[in-house]
Amino acid sequence: MDNLNLPEQLMIILIILFLIDVSGILLYIYLTGKKQTRSKSEKMSRDITGRQKEEYEDTEDFEDPKEETASTEEQRSVEKEVFTGQSDVEINSLLTDIEESLWKSPQIPVIQVKNVTMEFKVATIQTSGIKELLIMKFKRQNTFRKLKALDQINFTIQRGEIVGIIGTNGSGKSTLLKIISGALKPTLGKVKVDNSKVQLLTLGTGFDMELTGRENIYLNGALIGYSKDYIERHFDEIVSFAELEDFIDEKLRNYSSGMVSRLGFAIATSGKAAEILILDEVLAVGDINFQKKSMKRIQEMIHGGSTVIIVSHSIGVITKHCTRAIWIEKGKLMADGNPEKVCEKYVKMQNNT
């Protein structure tokens, strides 16, 4: 230490202090991290019982359809029929099949929403500057008011259900979906769902407008959690389902909104990767032909053990395709149950105001 001058000595002291700091933070992270993982695993083991447990162990986060274990051989053969059979009559008969099989199969809850409350802090005075914020803080002004986007929402969705969610604009539907998909954490309450299985499909998210369709399939697929291998194998299928063969090397900027949503839908439903599919106003954009096609795809997925949640303003879509409807109004759960009855109430309310 003798040959060091004062600044260098100071520097060493600083570094030592810094190192102590860092090790403290490291320790903290280590400890908190451990706690979290423990509680998580506890939660999971509580959640999963019987058949579901098997499934959980077997399915990978980014699974190949090959490794899918949930559906039995019997179901496979029925699926093949779906691929070949085109007419509505067959689909209808399939639908009744599905209902029957649902009736028989034990009810397995895949999504449990318990007492979920979401509060947003809404700035009463818009401050996007540090200066203003500091001034506000200094004056101790109350710059925020709390907005309840969701208020004590409770429901459980079983495997194989097609649930429609309705409600007026700004009633908290999208927030709810974000919470279910794990993008947001609720202020209060719990959502029990395996996040890695959820796929949220909203209009235009996950795409880069400056890239071509081909590049976007890879990018979006990667973000969703497909492996490179998987995308390569399913590439043609995705393109043909989206009916974009002629535009695939075109920039997405030049696509119509219908084309983008078609592509998004095709990617999200390719193979049997999505066990829980959430569609946020996606179907409304496609033309009737595509809507039919995508509904058929959804039925296939349901048959393969998937669960689908549809958010739509079109009551037609919900009464026609869903097995259950949930109505959310101003953050509150208004009705839950038979789609026709729920929609009837909804329409009545809309007409009254």
Place this chain on the structure above:
Amino acid sequence: MRKEKKSKKRKQYIFILRELTGREFKRKYARSFLGIIWSVLNPLLYMTVMAMVFTYIFSNSIEKYPVYLMCGQITYSLFSGITNTSMGALVDNKNMLIKVKFPKLIFPLSRGMIALVNFFYSLIALVIVMIFFQVKPSFYMLLVPIDILFLFLFSMGVGYILSVLYVFFDDVKYLYSVFLTLLMYCSAIFYSINRLSPMMQTVVATNPIYNYVTIFRNCMIYSTMPSGVEFYQMAAWGLGMYIIGTYVFWKSQNNIMQKL
């Protein structure tokens, strides 16, 4: 089984990172004619201008000045490049954030990777200049990757914090650009630290960027081993900043999602 799952996850992580990086890359050079060649040309041109200014307008006594200047410049621009681009990573990718089930760190990280790639191209320019000025290669150059690794970690740490801050305050962009200029003048990029007063020397020496630049220069030009203090400083700043940055990022992830 579990291990397999983990490796699969890692593979996917790398895949996403590559896709994102590739995407940023394509965007960056989509409309320029020379494309990636600019990464080589830019530091060369910058060096030419600065070398001219500082040899003809101001006198200086540093030997092999262009090499000296360029070493400083590309190291500094690695830092500024990473931090500046990763600052906007979250805001620009708003609509992708909901989709990702992976740590959202990958967005700033992919931007950082671009800056790193850029840096490697700039190294080509540096090598050209070094050959031109007949700098002898030495074994010490093998230390350079370590220096760059820690600089990368340091910059990413700063980048994470900035990207979070930028979500909440637009002002950060302007403040930071001023700060970057200050930092540049305090990093002894185009002057020698010996010309400063002792007080200023300490100030500059505390600057982590200066430390990285010095190690880089010592290894590249002067073939000297970095001193112990320099070495520890390098590692401590790099690791420390990265950990702090990651911690801040993790902590504020939920707030970010709410804000966006």
